[in-house]
Amino acid sequence: MNKKENAKVINIASIKAACKDCNLRELCLPLGLGEPDLTALDKVIRRRRTLRKGEQLYRLGDPLKSLYAVRSGTLKTTGLMEDGRVQVTGFHLAGELLGIDAINTDQHPCSAEALETSEVCEIPYIALEELAHQVPGLQHQLFRVMSREIVEDERLLMMLGRMNAEERLASCLLSFSRRHERLGVNGAAFKLSMSRQDLGDYLGLALETVSRLFSRFQEEGLIEVQGRHVHLRDNDRLHAIAGGNGNSRSHAQRN
């Protein structure tokens, strides 16, 4: 789309970067691996791919060929109902692994799309499984990463099943904040890479509700928001809301 942007992202340095030199080493698959194992992993990773905003990495129903590690940017994964309703199952930042839900049936049960210009490392699955067999540390790390994905989904289940709208958004904003911080970026102020619609499809809300909540949070001094730029102003109160101790009469259930 944008020629200028396109030229900027084709960056020799990033294409050459190997796992052992990657700044995401401690967040990604390499975690816990030694020098020789890292070299073996590098041999398996076929190429780095750049996606522009809106480009799809894989589509629902595609056969599983590779897993993908996000190197930069943000992707969303979306499930689809027959009548067109969308559920965003996750936003994926640098260091996170995509496609593991396809291992079960060798088919991707959801689509993955870049929300901004993004880079991913492609890891052919057959080769990865083979290597995991030879390198116990990699097998272990794969189990952990898959387990983490399950935990993440369960957190989202709690949000969708038992939280009201404001709790969901507060929880979501804090999650973004934490993940940005883990990447060494300022966690208090960031730019959302997804639309209100995407957020709604993630939180199980209408886009209008998301928009209203942003406005309300700002009125109440919890955040400052200007379009997609968000600045968290009162983490304590956000945490209180996200944890279910918000000022609103929550529909808690006693035992």
Place this chain on the structure above:
Amino acid sequence: MNKKENAKVINIASIKAACKDCNLRELCLPLGLGEPDLTALDKVIRRRRTLRKGEQLYRLGDPLKSLYAVRSGTLKTTGLMEDGRVQVTGFHLAGELLGIDAINTDQHPCSAEALETSEVCEIPYIALEELAHQVPGLQHQLFRVMSREIVEDERLLMMLGRMNAEERLASCLLSFSRRHERLGVNGAAFKLSMSRQDLGDYLGLALETVSRLFSRFQEEGLIEVQGRHVHLRDNDRLHAIAGGNGNSRSHAQRN
């Protein structure tokens, strides 16, 4: 609680049953393993444990020691919010693996409780990971089982985020039906092992809403229901509702 029941379930035959003789062989971890590997797996599985209704297999925060394969009965796994709100993250029938969400942090992020008298096989995790390293088929099957768990959670996300109440229940009933069938039981008529409250905590609904839906489905000739006994009467219409083609004006989103 019930001495008579207790005596009945301590059953020599079931305690002795090894993986290679187990009728769940094709649904559980052994899938795809040959005779010698099965014997190795049997050596790792420490003991079979019987849980009575209401008994907990593990609690939120417990350290990960073992994974558990359900041999008979039904368990539920539940996440908890600070203020007591509950989200049931899954109902687990025979052949399903419990505890894999604990691998990430070596701590169980949810609790597991028997909904009826149930048997589980305990599989010490360290030993399992060790064995998976030696037996590629087992490693592969573990990846698949974990991936399946993720897919299952994503299905639930779609339900909680984008389906209305009747779609959720229809979808849930059909899921039970399919799973009963896979176990060789009649999928059209079964007894629910969980309360309306549990179903509500799973579907993100109030227990009263679940109860009303059962009544409505019965009125409409979709099912027959008598307390916890359910008989599916019109699978086609149930499927139509679950897929979002129900007669109610669905809140579909066009692209």
Place this chain on the structure above:
DNA sequence: CGTAGCTTTGAGTGTTATCAACTCTCGTGG
């Protein structure tokens, strides 16, 4: 047979969806 827990049903309320209009931003082309 009595009690405790589970289930059903009713009435009223509220949170959030839907529909609609308007604004804002940004990139494109006249």
Place this chain on the structure above:
DNA sequence: CCACGAGAGTTGATAACACTCAAAGCTACG
């Protein structure tokens, strides 16, 4: 340079679906 248009975001009015509270009926078990 400004007008234009498309897409994204905001805000308002209204309505509906599901929740809460309440009471009564049912089941199962001791």
